[in-house]
Amino acid sequence: MSVSLQHKNILYYTKIMNSLKEIDLVLVNETDKCTLYTIQFQNENESEYERFYNKFKDEAEYNPDLMRIVAFINKISQNGAFERFFRPEGKMSDHVVALPVISSKLRLYCLRLSDKILILGNGGVKNSRTYNEDDALSGYVITLQNFERILKEGQQKGIVIITEKAIEIKDDDSETSENVSL
Amino acid sequence: MKTINSKFQQMVANVPKDVMTEVDLSFDIASEIDALMQEIGLSKKQFADALGKKPSEVTKWLSGQHNFTIRTIAMLSSFFGKPIIRVATNRYVFPEEKTPMVADDSSFSFGKKKEAVADRLLKALEENRQAMIARNEPELTLEEINAEIAAARAEMKARKEKE
Numbered sequence: 001m002s003v004s005l006q007h008k009n010i011l012y013y014t015k016i017m018n019s020l021k022e023i024d025l026v027l028v029n030e031t032d033k034c035t036l037y038t039i040q041f042q043n044e045n046e047s048e049y050e051r052f053y054n055k056f057k058d059e060a061e062y063n064p065d066l067m068r069i070v071a072f073i074n075k076i077s078q079n080g081a082f083e084r085f086f087r088p089e090g091k092m093s094d095h096v097v098a099l100p101v102i103s104s105k106l107r108l109y110c111l112r113l114s115d116k117i118l119i120l121g122n123g124g125v126k127n128s129r130t131y132n133e134d135d136a137l138s139g140y141v142i143t144l145q146n147f148e149r150i151l152k153e154g155q156q157k158g159i160v161i162i163t164e165k166a167i168e169i170k171d172d173d174s175e176t177s178e179n180v181s182l
Numbered sequence: 183m184k185t186i187n188s189k190f191q192q193m194v195a196n197v198p199k200d201v202m203t204e205v206d207l208s209f210d211i212a213s214e215i216d217a218l219m220q221e222i223g224l225s226k227k228q229f230a231d232a233l234g235k236k237p238s239e240v241t242k243w244l245s246g247q248h249n250f251t252i253r254t255i256a257m258l259s260s261f262f263g264k265p266i267i268r269v270a271t272n273r274y275v276f277p278e279e280k281t282p283m284v285a286d287d288s289s290f291s292f293g294k295k296k297e298a299v300a301d302r303l304l305k306a307l308e309e310n311r312q313a314m315i316a317r318n319e320p321e322l323t324l325e326e327i328n329a330e331i332a333a334a335r336a337e338m339k340a341r342k343e344k345e
Contacts, residue, residue, distance in 0.1 A: 027187065036190070068205055071205035102242060102245060102247045102248060
């Protein structure tokens with residue numbers, strides 16, 4: 001391998017590690033049917049799912065829909081994150097989905113990696129026809145799309161391991177640049 | 183790895199009981215429909231076509247978040263030929279599956295139960311007979327109908343004794 005290619009790989013590895021350092025993967029709940037995660041930005045005190053919850057818990061108009069989403073996520077945790085429970089969002093090439101499927105102005109965006117791994121994101125009130133027309137909603141979707149891309153790149157470089165029902169991210173210390181100079 | 187499990191449990195605990203029950207019911211009904219579809223080997227499209235519904239309607243049913251009406255539940259129960267849900271008392275759903283009522287309940291004696299089952303069987307046989315006529319198949323004779331009823335009664339008796 002040429003020096004420049006090796007250098008490029010190290011830079012790439014560093015970029016993935018830095019991206020992963022900016023966002024923490026947070027465990028929400030774990031059962032034999034499904035593991036729920038959420039993500040948390042380094043500059044935030046709360047995870048994305050907590051931010052979503054806290055945003056609407058005291059909003060009289062949206063609280064009933066929020067409660068249904070919370071109860072439904074609990075059911076998913078006990079039974080599995082099957083495709084039929086979600087509304088496909090994002091692009092064909094990603095795994096971003098939304099809750100609920102039924103009519104509701106509230107949307108929670110998630111990353112459904114499999115029936116057994118679900119990453120909860122943030123969400124909001126959907127007043128526009130598509131999420132693309134709303135900057136905040138679009139931002140939540142893009143965040144999950146980017147996180148999925150980081151996970152995929154990390155997987156390719158051996159930094160991220162996705163098993164049947166868990167995501168493992170290796171520490172920076174446990175890796176050497178040799179791991180990425182393949 | 184950081185965890186917010188205790189916060190998650192707290193969020194779930196904050197869900198009002200009626201909302202939790204509503205979500206439980208919708209989720210379980212959806213799972214039952216999904217299982218019955220798989221049992222028969224029906225795709226979402228085939229299922230929708232068979233019921234004369236749009237696939238998007240079936241998507242809602244299977245989402246586990248749909249607020250089912252009694253009419254839809256009855257229609258689905260009828261389609262699958264078995265109950266989708268059971269009422270807690272089991273009193274008004276599917277008479278042949280009821281347990282005998284209390285002794286002083288004169289409106290529902292064991293004899294009446296048998297009568298109800300026989301009525302149901304006769305109704306089913308009549309429907310079958312009409313279907314056979316529509317298909318230009320030879321009609322059953324009265325003897326054959328009686329034989330069918332006797333066989334069904336014997337089967338019911340055997341099942342009862344087994345229980």
